[in-house]
Amino acid sequence: MEIDPRGPRFGALITTVVLAIVLVTGSVWLFAAQAVVFAVGALLGLRYAPYGLVYRWLVRPRLGPPKDLEAEAPPRFAQAVGMVISVVGVVGYGVGLRPLGLAAAALALVAAVLNGVFGICLGCEMYLFIRRTWPGLSGASRS
Numbered sequence: 001m002e003i004d005p006r007g008p009r010f011g012a013l014i015t016t017v018v019l020a021i022v023l024v025t026g027s028v029w030l031f032a033a034q035a036v037v038f039a040v041g042a043l044l045g046l047r048y049a050p051y052g053l054v055y056r057w058l059v060r061p062r063l064g065p066p067k068d069l070e071a072e073a074p075p076r077f078a079q080a081v082g083m084v085i086s087v088v089g090v091v092g093y094g095v096g097l098r099p100l101g102l103a104a105a106a107l108a109l110v111a112a113v114l115n116g117v118f119g120i121c122l123g124c125e126m127y128l129f130i131r132r133t134w135p136g137l138s139g140a141s142r143s
Contacts, residue, residue: 002069003046011051012116019109028093035086041079078123
């Protein structure tokens with residue numbers, strides 16, 4: 001499946017705001033909500049991710065069609081990476097290991113800023129690297 005590449009960048013901008021608030025407040029509940037957003041995107045696909053729905057219903061109609069589409073797999077993998085980092089952070093905050101929660105939130109925030117502001121998706125790059133180098137994976141995307 002192919003997606004509008006502007007959608008994940010839009011979602012990354014919202015994620016940037018959410019994670020900045022998590023870092024300032026230390027809110028385990030907000031971090032958990034962000035983990036759920038990542039989980040929906042990773043497990044059900046970006047078309048069902050909450051930020052993707054907002055983009056598709058409210059933003060994209062005002063922008064018009066994209067110039068190009070991209071494969072969904074790399075951004076979906078990036079959502080899974082975000083989910084894992086967020087779960088680690090939620091556990092850190094939840095059990096009183098504040099430095100672990102802060103580190104996870106900061107790492108996720110850096111990745112969100114890179115994607116949302118500069119169009120550099122670290123999770124997508126990880127996906128492509130793994131597909132290129134992991135023995136036994138064939139049909140790797142080389143873009």
